[in-house]
Amino acid sequence: MQYQHNFNPSISDEDVFTQIQAEREHIGYYNLVHQETSALKEYASSVNQKNIVVIGIGGSTLGTYAIYKFLKYSKNLTKKLHFLETTDPIDIQSKIKNIDLEDTLFIVISKSGTTIETVSIFKYINSLVTCDKNNSVVITESDSKLNEYAKANNIKSFEIPKNVGGRFSVFSAVGLLPLAIVGIDIDELLFGAKTAYDSFFNKEDTYERIVKKARFFVEYKNSFNINVLFSYSSRLDGFNNWYIQLWGESLGKVDINSTRQGLTPIGIIGPIDQHSFLQLIVEGRRDKTVTVIKVNDFENNLKIPQVELRGLEELNYIDNIEFAYLINKQADATIESIRNLGDIPCDVITIDRVSERSIAALMYEYELLTSVCAKFMYIDAYNQPGVEAGKVILKEKLQTGR
Structure with a gap:
């Protein structure tokens, strides 16, 4: 008798851990934490331009921006980092007009080397300024068309390992170099x-x-299929956007039983969205989990001044309170109000301070969380077949639409 099956009983924690350990042999993002950085730092120290423009899209920019946005107000940075990542002509022109292109290093990032959005923007830049080895650098796969271009023009290039996917590439040269x-x-x-x-x-x-x-996410995915990231700092806006791509593109898949899977990511910012999306969380359908992210130490002592505003005297109790204290108390109030309801799954992540270590640990933990969720769901976290069809259609339309 021969027997074949595709039954998939609930996988154990130990089995998941064993599979993740085995993945380290062929999924590259895990081991980026061990890499040598001297070549990246040597090149970085040689750059004299004041403006650094990253040309890329999706995984080529979102992680880098997340870290830059989180840290830039706490660092004495002598160079400005800009991102050109959309083919919206108004966005392109409005950004470029505020950049001195003669004092700019262009970092062109595309894993495949043929990303239409990236190449389109780079072509436009080349119509405005001469891009050569003195003001350009490429980050791509070693055998891509973009790397061929770099070699032909004697432009420095850094490699994206083939086994590191774009949305998991922030700790490769993609993020580390800029x-x-x-x-x-x-x-x-x-x-x-x-x-x-x-x-x-x-x-x-x-x-x-x-x-x-x-x-929990996977076992209750049919009840709570929306995961809300409620970040209590505007500095985490970039992190929210990075998380949305990581979560959506990794977990929206068809599993080995041909069942459609997916956990829908939503990123919101406190306290802004206390006055909008929180209403939906509290009184809307019970289909959402909530993760609140707080920053313990903003390293900023800006206070609400003791200013008399006629007619608003009843709010004088906020005088001399630090804004950092206020935003964390707003977060605590939101957390308590959600927990008091008793039927909304909620967890809290507190970042100790604004630093490289804290944001990197948070992002790497979310990469691991994504990989583990994928194992529980019996899906491949590292491909994206759902977006490939659109790329093929776009290419056909552009080639035949002239």
Whole structure:
């Protein structure tokens, strides 16, 4: 008798961990925490331009922007980092008019080397200024068309490993090179990521947190299929956008039983969205989990001044309160109000301070969480077949539409 099946009983935590350990052999993002950074730092130190323009889209920019946005107001950066990532002509022109192109280094990033959006923008830049080895650098796969272009024009290039997907590439040259150039400590970034790596693979706090959370998400995905990230700092806006791509593109898949899977990511910012989306969370359908992210130390002592406003005297109790204290109390009030309801799954992540280590540890933990969720769901977190059809159709339309 021969027997074949595709039954998939609930996978154990230990089986998931074993599979993740095995993935380290062929999925490259796990081991980026161990990389040598001297070549990146050497190149970064040679850059004299004041403006650094990253030309890319999706995974080529979102992670870098997330870190830059989180850190830039706490660092004395001597260079400005800009991002050209959309083919919206108004966006392109409005950004470029505020950049001195003669004092700019262009970093062209495309894993495949043939990303239409990226090449289109780079072509436009080339019509405005001569792009050569003195003001351009390329980050791509070693055998891509973009790398061929770089070699033909004697332009420096850095490699994106083939086994590192775009949305998992922030701790490769994709993120580390532009961040190093503007003055962010990339060794501290990798230290923070490695802290999460070690804690997970040594089965410490990060492991316990991730596996418990991932199992809940997957086992209750039919009830709570929307995951809301409620970040209480505008500095985390970039992180929210990065998370949306990571979560959506990795987990929206068809599993091995041909069942459609997916957890819908939503990123909102507190306290702004206390006055909008929170209403939907509190009184809307019970189909959402909520993760609140707080920053413990903003390293800023800006206070509400003791100013008399006629007719508003009843609010004088806020005088002399630090804004950092206020925003964290707003977060605490939101958390308590959600927990008091008793039927909305909610967890809280508190970042200790605004630093390279803290943002990197958070991002690496979310990469691990994504991978673990995918294992529980029996899907491949690292491909994106759902977006390939659109790329093919676009190419056909552009080739035949002239």
